[in-house]
Amino acid sequence: MFALRLILKNALRHRLRTSLTILGLVIATLSFGLLQTVISAFYAGAEASSATRLVTRNAISLVFPLPLSYSPKIRGIEGVTGIAHANWFGGIYQEPKNFFPQFAISGVEYLKLYPEFVLNDKEQAAFAHDRKGCIVGRKLANQYGFKLGDVIPLKGTIFPGQWEFVVRGIYDGKQANTDTSQFFFHWDYLNETIKKTAPSRANQVGVYIVQIGNPDNAAAISRTLDEQFRNSLAETLTETEQAFQLGFISMSEAIIVAIRVVSFVVIVIIMAVMANTMAMSARERLSEYATLKALGFPPRFLVLLIFGESLLIALIGSLLGIALLFPSAAAFSAKLGTFFPVFDIAPQTLLLQLACAAVVGLVAAIVPAVRSARINIVDGLRSIG
Numbered sequence: 001m002f003a004l005r006l007i008l009k010n011a012l013r014h015r016l017r018t019s020l021t022i023l024g025l026v027i028a029t030l031s032f033g034l035l036q037t038v039i040s041a042f043y044a045g046a047e048a049s050s051a052t053r054l055v056t057r058n059a060i061s062l063v064f065p066l067p068l069s070y071s072p073k074i075r076g077i078e079g080v081t082g083i084a085h086a087n088w089f090g091g092i093y094q095e096p097k098n099f100f101p102q103f104a105i106s107g108v109e110y111l112k113l114y115p116e117f118v119l120n121d122k123e124q125a126a127f128a129h130d131r132k133g134c135i136v137g138r139k140l141a142n143q144y145g146f147k148l149g150d151v152i153p154l155k156g157t158i159f160p161g162q163w164e165f166v167v168r169g170i171y172d173g174k175q176a177n178t179d180t181s182q183f184f185f186h187w188d189y190l191n192e193t194i195k196k197t198a199p200s201r202a203n204q205v206g207v208y209i210v211q212i213g214n215p216d217n218a219a220a221i222s223r224t225l226d227e228q229f230r231n232s233l234a235e236t237l238t239e240t241e242q243a244f245q246l247g248f249i250s251m252s253e254a255i256i257v258a259i260r261v262v263s264f265v266v267i268v269i270i271m272a273v274m275a276n277t278m279a280m281s282a283r284e285r286l287s288e289y290a291t292l293k294a295l296g297f298p299p300r301f302l303v304l305l306i307f308g309e310s311l312l313i314a315l316i317g318s319l320l321g322i323a324l325l326f327p328s329a330a331a332f333s334a335k336l337g338t339f340f341p342v343f344d345i346a347p348q349t350l351l352l353q354l355a356c357a358a359v360v361g362l363v364a365a366i367v368p369a370v371r372s373a374r375i376n377i378v379d380g381l382r383s384i385g
Contacts, residue, residue, distance in 0.1 A: 025317020
């Protein structure tokens with residue numbers, strides 16, 4: 001208890017300096033947490049992917065479609081338990097800045113492959129029976145105020161024209177990392193319209209979603225599927241849903257690496273600031289430490305005081321930074337809209353923040369603690385700070 005009282009008194013002796021150091025720690029911890037959450041948001045889709053879903057696309061590029069006639073052939077492959085298809089739509093809602101993912105899907109069979117999309121039976125039935133019906137995620141509905149029965153106009157880019165859809169369902173996510181910022185409508189409606197306006201583009205799909213019974217057979221089934229369409233006019237590339245998602249992330253790898261580096265640079269900077277604070281404090285108290293040694297206190301007691309003070313300041317700053325991370329992340333997520341569909345603070349981020357604070361506290365105290373422990377009593381008593 002005596003040591004704890006001394007640690008508290010030492011930490012509060014220069015309140016302005018301690019307060020500014022804590023403020024720096026709060027900003028550094030908060031910045032580190034936000035940057036790490038941004039990195040996690042990039043990988044949210046891959047982490048939420050299912051091991052029992054494969055994605056089949058054109059082997060040349062995702063830009064090139066696949067024939068609808070592939071569907072029964074894929075369904076007949078051993079180990080395949082379900083199949084659906086989808087097209088990226090890329091329409092504009094009101095103005096170009098209102099971006100959100102839009103997919104033409106093969107109706108209810110697509111939704112069956114995604115049990116993480118929670119939609120009640122009534123809304124699912126309404127969607128199934130309305131050719132112009134659409135389903136929107138809860139986050140998307142909240143952002144734009146979409147309600148059941150609303151008519152949503154989209155200006156086509158990939159598929160030109162003015163399109164209108166009626167909101168027949170709003171889905172929620174089964175888990176916190178489920179993407180609820182997407183917009184789904186019937187592929188049949190898209191295909192029927194294309195047959196009238198651009199017949200050569202009809203009966204083509206962007207990707208096939210293939211469900212398999214055993215994730216251990218994913219590689220074998222992927223090879224079998226791709227081999228079946230080898231040397232055709234539209235060869236396929238099949239990969240797990242996670243690999244498919246990671247392929248998009250790899251395009252932003254340089255950005256992710258830069259963000260990761262900056263997040264740790266922030267910690268290094270605050271470590272230097274903290275080390276300077278502790279060095280100044282220890283230098284001012286050399287005579288006090290020499291007095292304690294003269295009274296019989298061992299060097300390890302002085303080391304305990306310095307490390308305790310440093311860790312206390314680091315802990316207070318990190319806890320305040322962590323507390324501010326939650327409202328800051330919520331505001332950040334609201335501002336970004338659907339750019340990051342999932343922007344949740346991972347438990348690993350909180351642990352990293354605490355671990356970094358502990359490292360800062362320990363490293364900052366090493367030099368002052370060693371110097372104080374080695375101080376000669378006579379030299380220390382001569383010191384005037």
